[in-house]
Amino acid sequence: MYSYSDFDEAFVRERVAQFSQQVERRLDGSLSEDEFRPLRLMNGLYLQLHAYMLRVAIPYGTLNPSQMRQLAYIAETWDKGYGHFTTRQNIQFNWPKLEDVPAILSALADVEMHAIQTSGNCVRNVTSDHFAGAAADEIEDPRPVAELLRQWSTDHPEFQFLPRKFKIAITGSPNDRAVTKAHDIGLRMVRNSAGEPGFEVIVGGGLGRTPMIGHTVRDFLPKADLLPYVEAVLSVYNTLGRRDNKYKARIKITVHETGVEEISRMIEDRFAELRPLFGGNDQKLLAEIEEAFAPPAFKVTSTEAYDAFYKADPVFRAWADTNLTAHRNAQYAIVTVSLKAHGATPGDATAEQMRVLADLAETYGHSELRISHEQNVILPHVHKGDLPAVHAALHKAGLGTANVGLISDIIACPGMDYCALATARSIPVAQEIATRFDALKLEHDIGPLKIKISGCINACGHHHVGHIGILGLDRAGVENYQITLGGDGTETAAIGEKTGPGFAYDEIVPAIERIVGAYLEHREGPEETFLMAYRRLGMAPFKAALYDAEGDRDAA
Amino acid sequence: MKGRFTPKVVTANDLRLGDVVYLTANDRWSRHHHEAELIEDEAHAQLRLIHAAAQKLTVVGAYLADAKAGPNGPEPTHFREEFRTRGPSNYPHGKQAELN
Numbered sequence: 001m002y003s004y005s006d007f008d009e010a011f012v013r014e015r016v017a018q019f020s021q022q023v024e025r026r027l028d029g030s031l032s033e034d035e036f037r038p039l040r041l042m043n044g045l046y047l048q049l050h051a052y053m054l055r056v057a058i059p060y061g062t063l064n065p066s067q068m069r070q071l072a073y074i075a076e077t078w079d080k081g082y083g084h085f086t087t088r089q090n091i092q093f094n095w096p097k098l099e100d101v102p103a104i105l106s107a108l109a110d111v112e113m114h115a116i117q118t119s120g121n122c123v124r125n126v127t128s129d130h131f132a133g134a135a136a137d138e139i140e141d142p143r144p145v146a147e148l149l150r151q152w153s154t155d156h157p158e159f160q161f162l163p164r165k166f167k168i169a170i171t172g173s174p175n176d177r178a179v180t181k182a183h184d185i186g187l188r189m190v191r192n193s194a195g196e197p198g199f200e201v202i203v204g205g206g207l208g209r210t211p212m213i214g215h216t217v218r219d220f221l222p223k224a225d226l227l228p229y230v231e232a233v234l235s236v237y238n239t240l241g242r243r244d245n246k247y248k249a250r251i252k253i254t255v256h257e258t259g260v261e262e263i264s265r266m267i268e269d270r271f272a273e274l275r276p277l278f279g280g281n282d283q284k285l286l287a288e289i290e291e292a293f294a295p296p297a298f299k300v301t302s303t304e305a306y307d308a309f310y311k312a313d314p315v316f317r318a319w320a321d322t323n324l325t326a327h328r329n330a331q332y333a334i335v336t337v338s339l340k341a342h343g344a345t346p347g348d349a350t351a352e353q354m355r356v357l358a359d360l361a362e363t364y365g366h367s368e369l370r371i372s373h374e375q376n377v378i379l380p381h382v383h384k385g386d387l388p389a390v391h392a393a394l395h396k397a398g399l400g401t402a403n404v405g406l407i408s409d410i411i412a413c414p415g416m417d418y419c420a421l422a423t424a425r426s427i428p429v430a431q432e433i434a435t436r437f438d439a440l441k442l443e444h445d446i447g448p449l450k451i452k453i454s455g456c457i458n459a460c461g462h463h464h465v466g467h468i469g470i471l472g473l474d475r476a477g478v479e480n481y482q483i484t485l486g487g488d489g490t491e492t493a494a495i496g497e498k499t500g501p502g503f504a505y506d507e508i509v510p511a512i513e514r515i516v517g518a519y520l521e522h523r524e525g526p527e528e529t530f531l532m533a534y535r536r537l538g539m540a541p542f543k544a545a546l547y548d549a550e551g552d553r554d555a556a
Numbered sequence: 557m558k559g560r561f562t563p564k565v566v567t568a569n570d571l572r573l574g575d576v577v578y579l580t581a582n583d584r585w586s587r588h589h590h591e592a593e594l595i596e597d598e599a600h601a602q603l604r605l606i607h608a609a610a611q612k613l614t615v616v617g618a619y620l621a622d623a624k625a626g627p628n629g630p631e632p633t634h635f636r637e638e639f640r641t642r643g644p645s646n647y648p649h650g651k652q653a654e655l656n
Contacts, residue, residue: 029613047569094649097572098574099572345647427645478635
């Protein structure tokens with residue numbers, strides 16, 4: 001993977017030094033909170049409900065073992081022994097003290113990590129397919145391009161004060177695991193008629209209070225044109241984007257108000273101006289970055305141990321069936337490690353678990369780890385012969401849950417247990433749904449089903465694209481949960497539809513149970529997934545199950 | 557009676573720790589909601605808020621939160637404020653661990 005250049009290293013170190021002094025000046029009173037706030041946000045430091053929170057970027061979700069160990073060290077030294085992996089492939093520490101943050105940033109810099117641009121109206125952490133570089137269906141590893149974008153967008157003088165935050169996602173596969181259609185810019189690698197790889201450029205997608213599926217502004221963009229083209233999109237947005245109304249400031253509104261055709265024309269015009277200014281250095285840099293992402297030296301050895309364990313051990317088999325994905329090398333598998341043990345907080349890992357993951361990556365995984373936007377950890381390159389050993393070690397560390405893609409593999413934002421913006425809790429709702437369906441022993445029968453929960457309208461929990469989406473709101477001083485159905489975050493992206501009135505905190509788990517009951521009753525067979533059934537049946541049977549059974553109970 | 561002022565407490569976060577704090581009648585910052593000054597007069601509430609917001613070396617983000625009188629002192633009326641008196645619900649962290 002990519003290693004910092006001297007420039008990267010110097011930049012990050014300098015920022016740590018600057019912020020250390022800013023913290024000192026805040027603590028001695030030379031800076032007021034109004035002055036300090038934008039400075040701390042530029043460095044990923046938020047003030048939440050009960051404490052400060054530091055959001056650390058994990059560029060395109062890629063970590064090496066020493067970075068993972070350093071996150072464990074930080075969690076133990078300056079926090080409460082755990083970290084929370086987020087839906088944007090970041091990690092959040094929920095309990096740092098203000099005066100400790102410079103030391104934490106310095107410890108991050110020691111392993112080429114930082115918290116820069118994890119807040120503010122700038123280009124945020126570029127997210128990517130968490131199976132990048134390993135997936136069997138991939139055209140090319142998208143991470144070199146993601147790294148190029150990271151370098152280009154870091155401290156880019158023109159794009160530090162955009163109308164609003166800006167999120168880019170990139171995938172190298174036709175099967176979209178990076179939710180590209182719900183990003184400000186989504187980049188999907190495709191091939192043209194000559195077989196050359198390039199990008200479909202999708203602009204103006206987003207969730208939040210006005211969910212929108214992005215529009216394709218270019219069907220095929222040659223790889224070499226990527227940077228000037230992305231710069232053209234940002235440039236048009238920076239000019240047109242609304243700064244008068246925070247709720248209309250994202251590029252999705254700009255696209256909506258300007259019209260896809262007109263904004264495409266403006267982007268192309270700007271691109272025509274910018275393209276000649278890129279003299280080829282970006283391509284030289286990209287070529288260097290690509291070298292750093294060369295695939296590991298895959299070993300060629302027997303996979304017999306895997307076959308034997310698969311036949312003999314039902315626990316291993318259940319895990320293999322749900323948590324493994326096809327690798328481009330047939331002797332290998334991609335392992336998704338579930339951070340969703342039933343009843344646990346989605347996305348949380350203890351320092352000890354982080355160390356186990358780092359060790360496994362080092363011993364069995366060519367020293368690579370990924371964080372998925374679905375809040376799990378990936379070992380992208382594991383030889384099948386090593387899977388029994390990996391599974392045994394994961395199991396021992398409480399990381400062996402066989403539920404990836406199932407109903408208990410829930411995305412949930414921190415919600416009102418931590419977040420100052422939240423209007424209701426999400427974590428306990430996720431915990432209770434997972435616990436309930438585990439008790440029913442139903443989740444493997446139910447099959448693929450994505451539940452996504454947000455604790456406010458900003459939709460960090462991606463509820464709009466959950467097969468079942470849950471949105472927590474404050475209705476007259478009481479937590480209330482609105483349900484949407486039929487959302488989809490993949491290449492067939494769709495925004496979920498509201499079922500009707502919301503449900504009280506103690507009513508939401510039974511409501512989800514009724515929806516699932518309706519699915520099991522109406523599906524044509526186990527091969528028809530929840531989403532397929534919803535698409536065939538529409539809302540009616542689910543609505544009936546949700547509301548008709550309620551009788552005179554208060555569903556508002 | 558309509559239009560009556562809802563009683564308030566002044567609350568903020570501690571500058572260094574981020575922990576939730578409440579302004580007491582004798583100008584202390586307490587970690588306990590029930591030790592807060594329950595303010596029943598709107599003009600007095602504004603004065604107390606200005607007093608709190610001026611303490612830049614101690615607290616961050618002072619605001620007035622609705623509250624009501626209880627047997628042991630002021631109690632929160634909204635669930636958000638109730639959560640702030642305790643900490644998160646998924647771990648015994650925050651006040652619920654530190655204050656008992």
